Amino acid sequence: MAIVSHVAISAGQSSVRIKDLRRSFAGQTVIDGVDLEIRKGEFVALLGRSGSGKSTILRAVAGLDADARGSGHIEIPERHSVLFQDSRLLPWANVIDNVTLGIYDAGVYDRAKAALQEVELSGKENVWPKTLSGGEQQRVALARSLVRTPDLLLADEPFSALDALTRIRMQRLLLKLCQRLQPAVLFVTHDVEEALRLADRVVIIANGRISYDESISGVRSSPIRFETARDDILERLGVPKSGSPVQPKEL
Numbered sequence: 471m472a473i474v475s476h477v478a479i480s481a482g483q484s485s486v487r488i489k490d491l492r493r494s495f496a497g498q499t500v501i502d503g504v505d506l507e508i509r510k511g512e513f514v515a516l517l518g519r520s521g522s523g524k525s526t527i528l529r530a531v532a533g534l535d536a537d538a539r540g541s542g543h544i545e546i547p548e549r550h551s552v553l554f555q556d557s558r559l560l561p562w563a564n565v566i567d568n569v570t571l572g573i574y575d576a577g578v579y580d581r582a583k584a585a586l587q588e589v590e591l592s593g594k595e596n597v598w599p600k601t602l603s604g605g606e607q608q609r610v611a612l613a614r615s616l617v618r619t620p621d622l623l624l625a626d627e628p629f630s631a632l633d634a635l636t637r638i639r640m641q642r643l644l645l646k647l648c649q650r651l652q653p654a655v656l657f658v659t660h661d662v663e664e665a666l667r668l669a670d671r672v673v674i675i676a677n678g679r680i681s682y683d684e685s686i687s688g689v690r691s692s693p694i695r696f697e698t699a700r701d702d703i704l705e706r707l708g709v710p711k712s713g714s715p716v717q718p719k720e721l
């Protein structure tokens with residue numbers, strides 16, 4: 471069981487503070503002292519090689535890692551929601567019931583309808599999840615997150631199972647919604663271009679620690695800056711320009 475102080479910050483303050491996070495599984499250290507702060511409205515992409523501990527960090531922040539051992543201090547806003555790679559919709563509940571799941575206030579139905587409209591799924595309120603495509607199911611999951619108007623959105627490769635076109639649509643939709651709602655975002659991805667398209671800041675985790683933490687908001691202003699940043703980050707992840715894997719230098 472992880473020994474962690476997990477503090478919920480009241481709505482509105484909306485920032486994340488992680489101090490000296492450590493996690494291990496079966497005696498194997500995975501996260502070895504991570505400090506991370508995310509401001510309100512800031513979109514942080516978390517990158518790292520497979521097995522580097524991205525999901526472990528996200529689960530720790532979400533408080534979903536009772537199976538891990540470790541320590542650290544985590545402060546997150548009370549209103550937060552999590553998006554996973556699969557939509558995790560309840561198969562026995564229709565779309566609107568999936569979106570409103572666990573919320574019982576009087577206005578929730580109208581908010582859910584509005585959220586479904588935002589993800590372009592108006593008219594699908596009463597259908598079963600299994601009748602939707604993968605992209606549509608993921609949009610329902612996004613609506614389910616949004617209806618909670620989270621101060622923090624945690625996402626673990628939410629678009630990686632989608633086809634390229636649906637993925638681009640989802641990225642644009644997410645950006646639009648984040649600009650409007652201004653949550654803090656911690657977005658795990660293995661896709662460098664996705665990180666550069668969406669994030670204000672890129673963080674790389676390697677050997678259990680943060681090895682890179684840079685603001686990248688300027689890179690979208692020019693294709694050359696975008697390419698340079700992409701190649702730099704790919705190299706840090708052990709993928710050189712030529713495409714053949716190299717021994718990564720100090721990650």
Ligand SMILES: Nc1ncnc2c1ncn2[C@@H]1O[C@H](COP(=O)(O)OP(=O)(O)OP(=O)(O)O)[C@@H](O)[C@H]1O
Pocket residue numbers: 495496500518519520521522523524525526527537660
């Ligand atoms: N519940 C668990 N029990 C045992 N080991 C675990 C558990 N969860 C994660 N690990 C181990 O911790 C390491 C980091 O896993 P994690 O899922 O955080 O990696 P990741 O960076 O998200 O990788 P990927 O990009 O492949 O999703 C891996 O070696 C993994 O095997």
Ligand SMILES: [Mg+2]
Pocket residue numbers: 524525526626
């Ligand atoms: Mg993962």
